[in-house]
Amino acid sequence: MTPVWTADLGDGTYRNPVLAADWSDPDVIAVGPDYYLTASSFGRAPGLPLLHSRDLVNWSLVGHALHRLVPAADFAAPRHDRGVWAPSLRHADGRFWIFWGDPDHGILQVSAERIRGPWSEPHLLKAGKGLIDPCPLWDEETGEAYLVHAWAKSRSGVKNRLTGHRMSRDGRTLLDDGEVIVDGDRIPGWFTLEGPKLYRHDGWFWILAPAGGVETGWQGAFRSRDFAGPYEERIVLAQGSTDVNGPHQGGWVRTPAGEDWFLHFQARGAYGRVVHLQPMAWDADGWPVIGDAGEPVRVHRKPAGPPQPVEAPAADDAFPGGRYGRQWQWTANPRAGWTVAHGGDGLRLACVRTAHTHDLRLLPHVLTQRLPAETFTAEVSLVLDPTGPGARAGLAVLGDAYGWIGLERDPADGAVRLVHRFAEPVADRERDAAHARVVHALPGGRVRLRVGVAPGARCRFSYDAGEGWRPSGPVFAATPWRWVGALLGLFAAAPEGPGSAGTATFTDFRIT
Incomplete structure (x- = not known):
């Protein structure tokens, strides 16, 4: 069947959103010629959806990494807006990894050798309330592993700050008590800092994180020579003159052709959080520039690569x-x-x-x-x-x-x-x-x-x-x-x- 929404315009360009459905809080990675994406699944089962693409525009749903939510007794009844929040997807040490925050229980992770599994049972890495939006980093320059996460004020009384940890390379143990590495309260005009994604690039530690609220905010970038900081910041994507409100948290990916792209969501009420694809470049001072001079694009050329068939996640079902x-x-x-x-x-x-x-x-x-x-x-x-x-x-x-x-x-x-x-x-x-x-x-x-x-x-x-x-x-x-x-x-x-x-x-x- 023809997809009900087609992002690929068939002439070498695409339109946003590339995923016109509620794939909330997306994160994306490249492994060889393949791109993989996961998203929040909240209280639904199975959870942690796994999407695949060869061009970042045409996507298919290939499975889920979480068959049942844990602790099982807590999700025997509907918990529509709890459960799996803002997962991060990574590939390191020959494995795929997904970390997520459950705001009522803590930070969990699963891993697998292949994207279609089998995936490990969930491991509780850090217990506690209000621990959300975790993202790991395996630093190939130093051999160290790190984790950064945000906070949900509704559970912890804390928000607008990012906490960092050193982590064992097997992703099962945090090696310190953690410290605040970015405090949004100390940045004039910044509030509700959350959704961090942690990267290493050009000798810097980078954190790409949104602030300002889902409906009205912006995408920020932070960089430091040392994981513990201090970090300098810059707004790198905002609504500007467009109709894309609050361009919010997502992930950076580099293609085999050496191009940089950023996937993020836009909150659209009952339709949920739809996913946009933005070009990304680097300015003379080494900062990322996302979209068209920092504003979201509506139509753009596709990422360089072989042509791909038009595709979208399945909706029809003959059962x-x-x-x-x-x-x-x-x-x-x-x-x-x-x-x-x-x-x-x-x-x-x-x-x-x-x-x-x-x-x-x-x-x-x-x-x-x-x-x-x-x-x-x-x-x-x-x-x-x-x-x-x-x-x-x-x-x-x-x-x-x-x-x-x-x-x-x-x-x-x-x-x-x-x-x-x-x-x-x-x-x-x-x-x-x-x-x-x-x-x-x-x-x-x-x-x-x-x-x-x-x-x-x-x-x-x-x-x-x-x-x-x-x-x-x-x-x-x-x-x-x-x-x-x-x-x-x-x-x-x-x-x-x-x-x-x-x-x-x-x-x-x-x-x-």
């Missing part, structure tokens, strides 16, 4: 053999029995019995993927197989507010009806019940569902029960969680009770 593709993630650590194996195509979800059928935000068994573009239409066919009273299944747009359309077996008479429900981002989650709408009786228990998403993440739901497409309900405005974009979701659930509640089968998930 061959009853299996779902790697673009899907659960809203918590998965459990056995959520999917049901069968001999044909189509995803068969168990109607999991739960006390929270009234609120999708509380369900761990919602299968989700990112909104793939600003404007698109998602469709899926649904059959509610023989189920118990109150069982329901549907297609959702899930955020702090949510809307879904699907099928429900009436608890009173057992009839299958098409329903449309939504909930506002309010503390009283029971308000979902006040926004239920019975649309259509469907004795056959079969329907095709659609959501069309327009600019501003305005969602229009519709359905086809065999008589053509019909709209359902008012336009729904999707919303993010605090720093996580809204998601497309498929789910099946049933009220608490004894025995199996049956299954729901989804087929031919398609995005245009």
Whole structure:
């Protein structure tokens, strides 16, 4: 299928964003002719997505490095904006490494000989609250290894500073207590310094780190001859006259052709944090210049290299053999029995019995993927197989507010009806019940569902029960969680009770 968003313009140029979906807090490396990228996955599983490219413009999703979040008990229920924050990806000593901060537990890492794994079990490198955005460096000039990280004030009471450590080369032990190597409070006008990426270049230690806030900030560069500092700083990328607000944290990569490029994110509300690619050069004083004289580019020539096929992370899914593709993630650590194996195509979800059928935000068994573009239409066919009273299944747009359309077996008479429900981002989650709408009786228990998403993440739901497409309900405005974009979701659930509640089968998930 043709990608719903294409960054490659086919004439040797590209347009931003190169990844028009919520690949938050990206980091990137080059290993030979290949580029690899990872991003925040927060409370979803599997986590730590792994993307591959040969030109920094066309990307595919090749796997995940984290099958289950740890500690497992903490992620048995949804923790939408917790979990895996701002990972760093590196290749050193013959291994791939990913370090990330869990704001409630500390700094963790995994490693593997090959990008597709197998990856090691998570290792807790530094325990504590508010430890975020870690980045390691293996310094080939000295043989030493280092780590830098930022702080989340919500957990630690500290922010706007970067702490550095010496680290063992096996990435398992910090060799000192750490010290503040950059204090943003001492730099006039700088605040919310975070997201550091640590490099060695031209005899300097470099830290590329954003400040000023996700929505309104800028990208900074710091350099020092000594890891412990002192560091001098400069703003190297800012919004300027463009519409790219707060160009925020990302990673520098050097291509085999010797070109330098920088990937960063832009916060776009319900769409999450989309990824931009900027050219990068060095001025006469040895400082990086990112974008067009320090402002983001909209269209630019592609990195030098062999032509590559147009590609984007997969979104469509025919669910061959009853299996779902790697673009899907659960809203918590998965459990056995959520999917049901069968001999044909189509995803068969168990109607999991739960006390929270009234609120999708509380369900761990919602299968989700990112909104793939600003404007698109998602469709899926649904059959509610023989189920118990109150069982329901549907297609959702899930955020702090949510809307879904699907099928429900009436608890009173057992009839299958098409329903449309939504909930506002309010503390009283029971308000979902006040926004239920019975649309259509469907004795056959079969329907095709659609959501069309327009600019501003305005969602229009519709359905086809065999008589053509019909709209359902008012336009729904999707919303993010605090720093996580809204998601497309498929789910099946049933009220608490004894025995199996049956299954729901989804087929031919398609995005245009």
